[in-house]
Amino acid sequence: MAKAKLDKEKLLWMYRMMLLIRRFEERTAQMYGMQKIGGFCHLYIGQEAVGVGTVAAMKKGDYLISAYRDHGHILAMGTDPKPVMAELFGKATGVSKGKGGSMHLFDNEKGYMGGHGIVGGQIPLATGMAFAIRYKKSNQVVVCSFGEGAVHQGAFHESLNLAKLWNLPVVYLIENNRYGMGTPLERASAVWDLSQKACSYDMARATVDGMDVLQVNEAMKEAIERARQENQPTLIEARTYRFRGHSMSDPVHSHYRTKEEVEEQKERDPISSFQAYLLDKKILTKKMADTIEDEIKKEVMDAVKFAEESPLPSLESRFSDVYA
Amino acid sequence: MAEITFREALNQAMAEEMQRDENVYLMGEEVGYYNGAYKVSQGLMEKFGASRVIDTPIAELGFAGVGIGSAMVGLRPIIEMMTFNFSILALDQIINNAAKLRYMSGGQFKIPIVFRGPGGSAHMLAAQHSQCLDPWFCNVPGLIVMTPSTPYDGKGMLKTAIRDDNPVIFIESESMYGFKGEVPEEEYLIPIGVGDIKRGGSDITLVAWNKMVHVAMEAAAILEKEDIEAEVIDPRTLKPLDEQMIVTSVEKTNRCVVIEEGWPYAGVGAEIAARISALAFDSLDAPILRVSSEDLPMPYAHNLEKEVLPSVDKVVRAAKKVLYI
Structure with a gap:
């Protein structure tokens, strides 16, 4: 683990949030199996340290935008799990009123700008928000998360060029989980070290262990500072791994990766390693860990209950929110 | 009533709306220093400065998305497509983001953005620079499609498009920019959806x-x-x-x-x-x-x-x- 430079409260928040995301998604998988949730559903399990380490470095008023593997991001931004689960259930009480689903979670009030389904499509949007921040001379920062699959899209390259050209306060975060669906990075990318892409645009860059929440947090704090103080963008690659399939319809391991590989990666579990670190530093006790586990279990069950009991969207509601 | 060209009418519409609301800005290829490929933005950079009349590199997908992202957080961009032929490169942003963000988020965002520029045929430009894409945009729920035929309509419609809180595709014509028509001095607006x-x-x-x-x-x-x-x-x-x-x-x-x-x-x-x-x-x-x-x-x-x-x-x-x- 990287050395913690954070107060106890923040460290415990990080631990708690990673665990909430993990338990929320384990329950999500179960509900998907029971056909309470439909469509494409991409779990973040294994990658929690990236989203949580990132959000822990952000301030109120900053924006986060990400791709379709978004449950972890919206929860980390502070949205109540209840309307998130309700959205997955396609209920009227969902964050997007049942019109978005798993891939399109949004919470504008909390600064979570979505949940985007087209690979790389959110990267120009993030760049535009950063443009607006400069235009309005406000002091916010945008963090834009995407998978390593998105760095091959034109949208990524056009955005990085504009961000550097115009000095925009944005941090681009590659969550490299090694596979674009079933295609490993080495079969998709001409380079292995993805933050090298920043060099083309003379942009600051960093590479971190995405399984280490403290390392992610440190790199993100530095990049956010650079954005806020100097209006300079950064490209960060966080090397992580997804423990589940690409989506719920993809098995954990199949011809594209072996069971052994997945098991080996699970040894790097970001939550258990962080728990061990906190126990070792006596920031967390076994008893506290048990209490947190119980609280989270209840919080997730309450979310499921809320989703379960919420009404379906009215049929008339399909006509609203098309135009302002 | 003064008789002015189509390009002057559109220019007046943008200048008046930029004057009226500081959140309105113009972005696109050659809109600033060059004064617009078809001179529709003539003089706007001089008047409003380089922070509100923004030249872009040739990256239609990128700057269309920048416009949409800025609209999500309160700005009111006018994105000039040098011609609508090049909007094809930006279609993912226009169709998947501009048109749908409001709906997918259950109404959490307004996307007040205008994509404007010339569409349709021009003289002897061949297949890639001479085509009419009106139906492509009309097919997408969440978009508004306006296309004026006279300087009078052009000015009144563009002002409305800029003030509207939805994404508007505003299709002009290369061969009509020089057309002249009467345009009143006083302000007027032409509503959306009225023929x-x-x-x-x-x-x-x-x-x-x-x-x-x-x-x-x-x-x-x-x-x-x-x-x-x-x-x-x-x-x-x-x-x-x-x-x-x-x-x-x-x-x-x-x-x-x-x-x-x-x-x-x-x-x-x-x-x-x-x-x-x-x-x-x-x-x-x-x-x-x-x-x-x-x-x-x-x-x-x-x-x-x-x-x-x-x-x-x-x-x-x-x-x-x-x-x-």
Whole structure:
């Protein structure tokens, strides 16, 4: 683990949030199996340290935008799990009123700008928000998360060029989980070290262990500072791994990766390693860990209950929110 | 009333709206220092500065998305497509983001953005620079599509588009920028979804927009010499369509020809014909005909290009066919 430079409260928040995301998604998988949730559903399990380490470095008023593997991001931004689960259930009480689903979670009030389904499509949007921040001379920062699959899209390259050209306060975060669906990075990318892409645009860059929440947090704090103080963008690659399939319809391991590989990666579990670190530093006790586990279990069950009991969207509601 | 060119009318609309609301800005290729590829943004950079009139690299997908992202957090961008041919590179942003973000988020965002620039054919530019993409945008829920035919309409419609809280596709015409028309000094706005009767008549309805209005007007003048009074309807907004104005006209004339610059297959003309059939079938004395561009990529050679496009002659012939003369 990287050395913690954070107060106890923040460290415990990080631990708690990673665990909430993990338990929320384990329950999500179960509900998907029971056909309470439909469509494409991409779990973040294994990658929690990236989203949580990132959000822990952000301030109120900053924006986060990400791709379709978004449950972890919206929860980390502070949205109540209840309307998130309700959205997955396609209920009227969902964050997007049942019109978005798993891939399109949004919470504008909390600064979570979505949940985007087209690979790389959110990267120009993030760049535009950063443009607006400069235009309005406000002091916010945008963090834009995407998978390593998105760095091959034109949208990524056009955005990085504009961000550097115009000095925009944005941090681009590659969550490299090694596979674009079933295609490993080495079969998709001409380079292995993805933050090298920043060099083309003379942009600051960093590479971190995405399984280490403290390392992610440190790199993100530095990049956010650079954005806020100097209006300079950064490209960060966080090397992580997804423990589940690409989506719920993809098995954990199949011809594209072996069971052994997945098991080996699970040894790097970001939550258990962080728990061990906190126990070792006596920031967390076994008893506290048990209490947190119980609280989270209840919080997730309450979310499921809320989703379960919420009404379906009215049929008339399909006509609203098309135009302002 | 002063007589000004189409480009001046559009320029005035942008300048007035930028003056009125500091959140309005203009972004695109060559809009600033160069004063616009077609000089529509002439003088705007001088007036409003480089922070509000922003030159971009050639990256349509990127800057279209930048516009949309900035609209999500409260700005009101005008994104100039040097021509709509290049908007094809930006379609993912326009269709998947601008048109859908409000819906997918359950109404959490407004996307007040205008994508404007010339569409349709121009002279001898061949297949990639001379095409009418109106129906592509009309097919997408969440977008508004406006396309003016006169300087007066252009100014009033563009001001409305900029003030609207939705994404508006605003299609102008390269070959009309020099057209002159009367534009009042005082402020006026032309509402979305309201057509205009460009010429009254009782024998046949000609529906046309953008520069096809002028083809229809010329055809109507020829028909008049043969004592045929054509009514020319310019819907001005293609989505949402002023179908009531068209239906009312057809109920009076009982005959209709739709003139469009786009390709016939799944075009806006097909949509209009379908709506008339559904809403005014009993009024029709003849099938509705369409005069479109031929279903071909645009050829370069002048004689071929002329043949492919709708013409006054083709409109007159179609009108006579539905009049059975």
